[in-house]
Amino acid sequence: MLYAVHEAAYYSATPVRLASQFARDFWSSPFNPAAASRLGRTLFAAADVTANMTRRYGKPAWGIDSVEVNGRPVRVHMETAWRSPWVKMRRFWRDPADLRAAGAVLDTPAVLVVAPLSGHYATLLRGTVQTFLQDHDVYVTDWLNARDVPIVEGRFDFNDYIDHVATMLREIGRRAHVVAVCQPGPPALAASALMAQDDDPLRPASITLMGSPIDARLAPTVTNILAEERPFSWFESNMIYSVPPPYGGAMRRVYPGFVQLYSFMSMNAEKHQEAHKRYFNHLVIGDGDSADKHREFYDEYLSVLDLTEEFYLQTVDVVFQRYLLAKGELDHRGRRVDLGAMRDIGVMTVEGEKDDISGVGQTQAAHALTPNVPDDRHELYVQPGVGHYGVFNGRRFAEEIYPRVRDFIARNEAVSAAP
Template sequence: MLYGMYELQKAWLSSASAGASVVSEWLGNPRNPLGYTGFGPAVSSALEVFSHAAAPRGKPAFGIDSVTCNGKDYEVVESDVLHRPFGNLKRFSHAGLPKDAPHLLIVAPMSGHYATLLRGTVERMVENAVVYISDWADAKLVPMSEGKFDLDDYIDYVIEFLEHIGPGAHLMAVCQPSVPAFAATAIMAANKHPCRPVTLTMMGGPIDTREAPTEVNDMATGRPMAWFKQNLIQTVPLHYPGAGRRVYPGFLQLAGFMSMNLGNHMMSHYAMFKHLVVGDGESAEATKIFYDEYLAVCDMTAEFYLQTVNAVFKEYLLPRGLLTHRGETIDLGAITDTAILCIEGERDDISGVGQTKAALTLTPNLPDAMKRYHLAPKVGHYGIFNGSKWRATIAPIVEGWMAGHARGRLQAVA
């Protein structure tokens, strides 16, 4: 019922957005005398803000056309190299990369937003590496005939993606996938898998959410699992390919994201309104670009979401040594030769400081020389993997870590 009501609201807002856009353009037309009155620019700007906020959004494009490397611009080639029902493996490269350039798999979060949320991460890393990323599917578009997708399947996908890339690859997990990426690394290490990652970088990940719990953690621990099942899980409507699938809808996830920082979002839109009134289109466009990505959300399967809430945020199974994969307990002590880099933001309000760092104490058989921790000062959750501080300060640390630990494994698997 809730999903159906949302669809009706979306249809109404889509029409209202289109109407507001038309009136805004009419008021802003230089030939319209009302545009030169006191209220003309203000009304036009207000309607433009509403039109943008209410517009329907689909899956954004990565849109990484070129990068600058060693002072030269190179065209970036984007391709899907592996197709799977619940997510494809994308590859980014350019002609300026040397033959021995590192291969990096970035595991994107399956937490409401598309993998394009990491556009800035990919764009920076592809300067010096062949970059792959998990491009997760919108669950409402996956037919029921494709079966389920849970935490075990997520781990299997990470392992399969690493197998496709081959020996010597590096692995990076941003936020939520830190847990399954860490688990996949341990499973591959225990099996002496030749494609186990050379390095594992975890950024703002909820490895042990008992450390510095945030509002996100408090929400998970403060409600029983029955509440999540009854209030957040919905059935995909009939007009989608995944009709009948039980999901945690993207629109509910977005409502949760927005409510955490509602005041900031309102001020951002008010600032956009003021920029438009005075004709500062460049500043307004920057806000629009951010919200084009932020407001584009997708559904995740109910089984994956509920398992993650229970295993990661309620039972802390991984740090307690109790997380299983296909019935087998995951042994983090099996990791002995994958160098681990943990990165956290000092102002992270989603994964508290210490939650990712916990991974370093959970790998007792990994030499200290193959462990590193970096706390990014004055950086929030999104600033860890996007923005100027990511590009100038954090990315070079990741690149240096990859370069410093690549040679030994490459020789070992040769």
């Protein structure tokens, strides 16, 4: 019912949205002599804020066309290397001719960036992908919106997620390096362990876990406490809804992205209110650069996707309530996941000092859980002064975190390539 109410609210706001868009166009028109006046700019700002608050935010484009290598621009091409009804594995590759002109190495390590399936699109990692492209052949899991997947395609659960990660690693065709950002840490680590148990020749050469709840019992945050205090039945009863027509996944039971979004925004309501007040003032005074940065952030932040019922509920149960991977009790399709089987897969963890989603300690728990990985292939790093988002994006990531991850990957690439 909530999903239907949400859709009804969107369509009922159509007159307000259209009127605001008309007013915005009117007060920004170069043919309007009053557009540059204080009153004109104020009315334009009010109309723009209203139009943006009532519109639909679709999936943003990747928009990665080039990257700088050795101080020279190198064209970037994107292709779909593998797909299922639930994901498109995107490959971003740098133009060989441009790399030669830049004097760069052509044969570089392959990195699989496992994006979160937790409410936002994988494009949230655009900056992460672009940074890794400086030195790597990059693949990324571009998860699809469950509301658009026809119900005849069946289920997608925690075990399917693990299988997808393993399948994509095999599709890359050589030992790649996994970079799991936030939510995918536990299933990506499980997939790596299962491939190690099978002595799979395409098991990852390393795995880097960034701000991930490997052991959510440690340094619990507000999110962890909520998941622990509420009974599992509460999540079943209050977080799951049926997709209404006309979406392709009509009648599929999902955890709606807008529920996740409202939850996160309510945790920082004052911060978002202040951001929109500043945006309004930037429009009034004509500060276009600041206004553009605000729009760029919220175009991404307000774009959300739905998760299948079974994947969401199993994640709550396995990761946040029973801590099965951390306790060595996770079974995958009747088979125990043995992290001790990882012996030649490097493990790096990256955490943010001010992370209020995955507290410091939750990610680095992976080191104790993989005791058979040689000490020189473990690396633990806590970035001072950043929160959850800063662990994988922004200036501090590019300047302080990424160089460490790059060097870690390079060391493990050399070891895995040695005869």
